[in-house]
Amino acid sequence: MKLSKLGVVAIAAVIAVGIRAIYFTxxxxxxxxxxKILYVHAPSAWVAFLAFGLxxxxxxxxxxLRDPKLDRVAESSAEVGLVFTTVVLITGPLWAKxxxxxxxxxxxxxTLTLFxxxxxxGYIILRGAIDDFDMRARFSAVLGILGxxxxxxxxxxxxxxxxxxxxPVLLKPSAPSMPREMVITLVSSFLAFxxxxxxxxxxxxxxxxxxxxxxxxxxxxx
Amino acid sequence: xxxxxxxxxxxxxSVAVVVYSGYAVSLWWRRRKWQRKx
Numbered sequence: 001m002k003l004s005k006l007g008v009v010a011i012a013a014v015i016a017v018g019i020r021a022i023y024f025t026x027x028x029x030x031x032x033x034x035x036k037i038l039y040v041h042a043p044s045a046w047v048a049f050l051a052f053g054l055x056x057x058x059x060x061x062x063x064x065l066r067d068p069k070l071d072r073v074a075e076s077s078a079e080v081g082l083v084f085t086t087v088v089l090i091t092g093p094l095w096a097k098x099x100x101x102x103x104x105x106x107x108x109x110x111t112l113t114l115f116x117x118x119x120x121x122g123y124i125i126l127r128g129a130i131d132d133f134d135m136r137a138r139f140s141a142v143l144g145i146l147g148x149x150x151x152x153x154x155x156x157x158x159x160x161x162x163x164x165x166x167x168p169v170l171l172k173p174s175a176p177s178m179p180r181e182m183v184i185t186l187v188s189s190f191l192a193f194x195x196x197x198x199x200x201x202x203x204x205x206x207x208x209x210x211x212x213x214x215x216x217x218x219x220x221x222x
Numbered sequence: 223x224x225x226x227x228x229x230x231x232x233x234x235x236s237v238a239v240v241v242y243s244g245y246a247v248s249l250w251w252r253r254r255k256w257q258r259k260x
Contacts, residue, residue, distance in 0.1 A: 014242075018235065036231040040238045083245045087238050094234040098227065196242065203249045210253055214260035 010199040013192035017185065025185040037095040039185055042170070043193035044087040045113075049151045051081025051197060052120065056148035059141035068212075071137040074144050075127060076204035080197060082120045089117060100164060108161035112154045119147035 003011075021039040028035035058074035061067070092110065093103035104110065123143050130136035153160070158167050169177050169186070176183045 022235075033228040034230045037234040040234055044238070080245075083241060087241050090237050090241070091234040094230050094237070098230045200242075200246065200249070203246070203253070207249055207253045207256065210256040210260060214256045217260055 004199070004202075006195070006199045006202065010192070010195040013188075013195050017189045017192040020188065021185050025181055026179070028182075031099050034095055034098040037091050038169075039189045041088060041091040041095060042186065043189040044084045044091065046190055047193050047197040048081050048084040048088055048116075049155065050194070051077045051084060051201070052116070052144075052148045052151055054201075055081065055120075055123075055144040059144040062137060062141050066134075068133070068137070071141070072205055072208040072212075074141065076201055076208055078120050078123050078140075078144060080200045080204055082117065082124065083200070084193075084197065085113065085117045085120065088113060105164055107163045107165055108157040109154060109163055109165040112150055112157055116147065116150050116154065119143070119150065123147060 017039065021036055025036065025039070027033055054077040055074045058070045058077065062070035062074060092113075096105070097103050123140055126143060127136055127140050130139060155168075157163060158165055167177075170183070170190075176186075178186070
């Protein structure tokens with residue numbers, strides 16, 4: 001696998017944002033250095049939601065049009081989304097420990113995000129357990145759509161429930177609630193991580209195409 | 223004074239680098255496997 005132009009741009013963007021976050025963005029006056037975890041945690045969460053949203057859209061379209069390409073898009077986006085959710089679930093507790101004094105609390109947003117991870121881990125296990133293409137694609141499309149229904153609840157959970165999790169600082173109707181230098185770093189990190197997602201999604205889709213082509217070739221030979 | 227201990231965010235950034243680069247390597251590895259089979 002040769003590194004594509006998109007891959008080079010995505011990796012360079014993430015490295016640039018990392019350098020800006022570490023060396024050129026001030027510490028938060030209350031949370032100190034631990035606040036810089038936000039520049040990895042929040043964009044990873046955004047990308048996870050975007051990825052599962054795409055799973056739902058591709059799955060709905062698959063159930064309607066029955067195009068295998070849409071199933072591959074859903075499969076690829078679910079796997080990449082699961083990777084980003086894993087980073088969210090690791091970096092969140094690493095922020096919580098110095099700020100809250102505990103790695104984890106059974107808060108609504110944290111718990112729902114953990115459920116989201118389990119649903120899409122189950123989605124990938126389900127796909128591996130069914131050999132028949134049509135049945136696998138249909139069953140996983142339904143699970144993919146149902147799993148994505150958690151996404152708006154997770155985003156709005158800080159308003160619906162009493163929660164320890166901080167309120168959104170950027171993805172909200174009012175103005176950002178942080179200094180300009182931090183907002184620039186945060187917006188840049190959202191863009192860089194979105195690029196990283198698009199690149200990984202494209203590579204994962206190519207993998208699915210090559211796997212299906214190789215499977216077809218092996219079936220034809222046997 | 224805010225806590226200035228950078229340990230937690232260095233750890234978080236390192237974990238993110240390991241997870242994302244590990245996943246990219248796994249994609250490269252799996253694609254190579256299927257290309258050989260095909």
